[in-house]
Every structure is written in structure tokens, then in C-alpha cells.
Amino acid sequence: MIRCLASLTSVIIVVVGAFAQTAAPSRSPQVTVIRAGTLIDGRSAAPAHDQVIVIRGNRIESVSAAASAKIPTGATVIDLSQATVLPGRIDSHTHIFLQGEDPAQGGYDANILNAPLALRAARATVAVRRALEQGFTTLRDVETEGAGYGDVGIKQAIEGGYIPGPRLFVATRAISTTGGYMLEGYAPELDMPKGAQIVDGPVEARKAAREQLDHGADWIKVYMTHRSWVGKNGELVSQPTLTVEELRAVVDETHGWGKKVACHAYGGIGLHRALDGGCDSIEHGLDLDDAAIAQMLKQGTWLVPTLSVYYKDWAPADTPAGQRDHLRAAVHEPSFKKALQAGVKIVFGTDMGGIPWTEPIAQEFSRMVEFGMAPMDAIQSATSRAAAMLDMQGQIGVVAPGAFADIIAVSGDPLRDIKALENVQFVMKDGQVFRSK
Numbered sequence: 001m002i003r004c005l006a007s008l009t010s011v012i013i014v015v016v017g018a019f020a021q022t023a024a025p026s027r028s029p030q031v032t033v034i035r036a037g038t039l040i041d042g043r044s045a046a047p048a049h050d051q052v053i054v055i056r057g058n059r060i061e062s063v064s065a066a067a068s069a070k071i072p073t074g075a076t077v078i079d080l081s082q083a084t085v086l087p088g089r090i091d092s093h094t095h096i097f098l099q100g101e102d103p104a105q106g107g108y109d110a111n112i113l114n115a116p117l118a119l120r121a122a123r124a125t126v127a128v129r130r131a132l133e134q135g136f137t138t139l140r141d142v143e144t145e146g147a148g149y150g151d152v153g154i155k156q157a158i159e160g161g162y163i164p165g166p167r168l169f170v171a172t173r174a175i176s177t178t179g180g181y182m183l184e185g186y187a188p189e190l191d192m193p194k195g196a197q198i199v200d201g202p203v204e205a206r207k208a209a210r211e212q213l214d215h216g217a218d219w220i221k222v223y224m225t226h227r228s229w230v231g232k233n234g235e236l237v238s239q240p241t242l243t244v245e246e247l248r249a250v251v252d253e254t255h256g257w258g259k260k261v262a263c264h265a266y267g268g269i270g271l272h273r274a275l276d277g278g279c280d281s282i283e284h285g286l287d288l289d290d291a292a293i294a295q296m297l298k299q300g301t302w303l304v305p306t307l308s309v310y311y312k313d314w315a316p317a318d319t320p321a322g323q324r325d326h327l328r329a330a331v332h333e334p335s336f337k338k339a340l341q342a343g344v345k346i347v348f349g350t351d352m353g354g355i356p357w358t359e360p361i362a363q364e365f366s367r368m369v370e371f372g373m374a375p376m377d378a379i380q381s382a383t384s385r386a387a388a389m390l391d392m393q394g395q396i397g398v399v400a401p402g403a404f405a406d407i408i409a410v411s412g413d414p415l416r417d418i419k420a421l422e423n424v425q426f427v428m429k430d431g432q433v434f435r436s437k
Contacts, residue, residue, distance in 0.1 A: 030056075032078065033055070034080055035080060036050075037083055039084075045376065051065060051085075057431055058405055058432075063400060087384075089383060089421075090386035091131065091139050095143060095353030117150065131357075135410075140170075140386075143174035151171070179241075180198070181226060199246065206249040222250055222261060225266045236266065236287050241270060247273060267292075271287075282302070284305065302346075305336050307364060348365075363422065405430060410425060
């Protein structure tokens, strides 16, 4: 009997195995080959020419000189031999739930008070598509500005294939303190909604970090400064928010989850609290003093300067707000130059959303180069260096074996004319062509 059962079992295994092979034949991953006239791979000091990139599925399999490359049989060949090929770019500071709100139409307040969340989500859907169209295949989105965990939903929609968009690293609600975030100027008896999650004390700060991490935050964003104005001696003054103890609670919790903390900080007390509390990145850093730069170098803190946004939409020059806007830009340039010369780790970020998504994201490159950054360094700030900040070294921001196949192409030579990066003619994300013209 046992011998019969064993024989029957063997027959079943053979039959089922044969059926499985017949019913579900294995599919080989799609193979795509890109012929690159010039290749800037995101980490090399100089470009290479006449390169062949072999992509299998959503990963880069090989990169080699055309003279020695072997084209796999049946591969789809994309000819970019007249273009400059680069890794998909990374914008490390965006707000997909902002649209560069027009003050004449109510500005920031109207976005929170009047726009239904469904409308804001629809506009964010357009924003991420525009980013991908412009060759930004990854975004670190640092706060939804009153839209709660909407960025987590947009990220899920992209990953699920429902909408096109870049890879998203999201920071959800952000954290600030009482008296430290908009909305402002309303009657004190009104309990107005806020763009960020408000905390007071280390216990509340830690709890907010836990909530946001539990609900899908990849990064935690903290506002370490808020309002700014022109001081008595013509200096830029920035109001500090969280104490060092409050920030350390956030950082300790976030690092325990294996995640990082981004700190909005212009300068002064709030900036130094951000560094003393262990922030992983300083956002904006308009007025970095020598002590702050030295501490950033010692701690390995990243700087995401977002230059271009501070040259737009100034208030009238004869108003306190206009004088503040002018001063912000005036101190930002020398601050950036000092950080660059000192060797601070600088990553590309734009504050898109503060800038309308209809404008070119790549305009930030021109500002970085204008202020002294070499074109190749500017490109790497948006590719391999940004990937390192995101703990994605070798996965994104490079055209190299094993990396995700996030690849773009531009006409012209961006090392000679950085504005060439604004003319994207080809976009591939995750091995799939999104744009080709």
C-alpha cells in the first residue's frame, strides 16, 4: 500500500510540474539597449563617449564602450547617440501639495482653507507628472502643508501604477511649535488649522515623530526657524522654534526607526539648535555662519540650499516684507559660497511648490553654477550625492550596473551650458520609457 501511494505521489508531482510548465511559461525580462553619444554617469569626474547601456527589466545590466559592447539578441535599441545621457535627477526639496500660490488669489491660506483635499490631491498628481516630464525621477517631498498624509497616498498611487510620477520619499506633516507656523493674523479666539503638526515639549515631539513614521513618513521634517525680519543692525533675524531637547527627542526617535530628519533653518539660534540636536540635513541655510559650517563639516550634515525660490515674488521694496525678501537673497549667496568653498555636502533642491510647477525645475542648476559651483558638481548634487543622502547609493542617481534604470537625455552639453539641463528630450524611469521626442 505504501509503495502504491509513493508511486501515485510521484505521478502527481510529474503531472503537476508538467502542467505548471505548460500553463505558466516563464517570461524573460524586457531587454533595452541605449546608445549614448555622451554619458554623464552621475559620479565620474568626466563624461564618457559612445557608450552602450544594457537594461534588463528595471535594472541596468552593463555600461560599456560601443566598440566592445555586445547587443543582446532581440533587444529594443534606443538611439541617443546625438544626445547627452544622464541619470534620472533627484530634487531633494519639493512640496507637491503647493502650487506657487498667487497672493492675489489668497495665497497659502486659501490653499489650506478653501481647497478640498481631493482638489489638492488632483493638483499634486499633476505636479508629480510634470516633475517626471522634466527628467526628475526621484523627489524628496518635505511636507504636505496641511494635506495630512496625502503624500503617502500619492506615493502609493505611483508605486501601484495608477498615476505616473517619480520615486517619492515623503515627510508627511512636518513638525513645528506653538507660535511657529502658519496660519497667521486671524482673531486669537479662532482655532485655525496649521500647515504642520504642532508640538510643545519633548514628549509631544517624540509622539508626533512616532505618528508620522507609523503612517508612512520616509523622513521627518522639522521647522527650526519660522518668521524672519530685518534686525536693528540690518541683519537677517530668524525666529527659533523647537528647543534642542524637543529636537533631540524627534531625532532620537527617527534614527531609531532607521530614518533621517530634515530641518528647515535659516540662521541664528534656530540653526544652531538644529545642528546641536542632530539634524541630518539643513534646508535653505540662508545665513550660515562660520561656526555652523564647521559643525556641519564635523557632523556630516547635508545642505539643501534651494536658491532660486528666494529670488521670486518679493513683496514691494518699500515694505518690511520687501526689505526682508531682499535681505534673504542678499545673505543667501555668500552663505552658499562659504559652504561650497568649505566642502559642505550640498544637495540639489528647489522648493518647487513654492515655485509654480509650471516653471522649469532645472532652473536651480543655473543659480548654483552662477554662485560658483562647477557644472559637474551641480549635476552630481542632483544625482549620486542626493542618492547618498537618501541612503540609495548605487541604486539611483547613477548610470551603472545594478542601478535602477532611471535615465534621461538632453540636447547640448550641460558642462558647457548648464541651461541644457532644462531641455529634456528623453525620460526613462524604472526601465520604462516615459518621454521620447
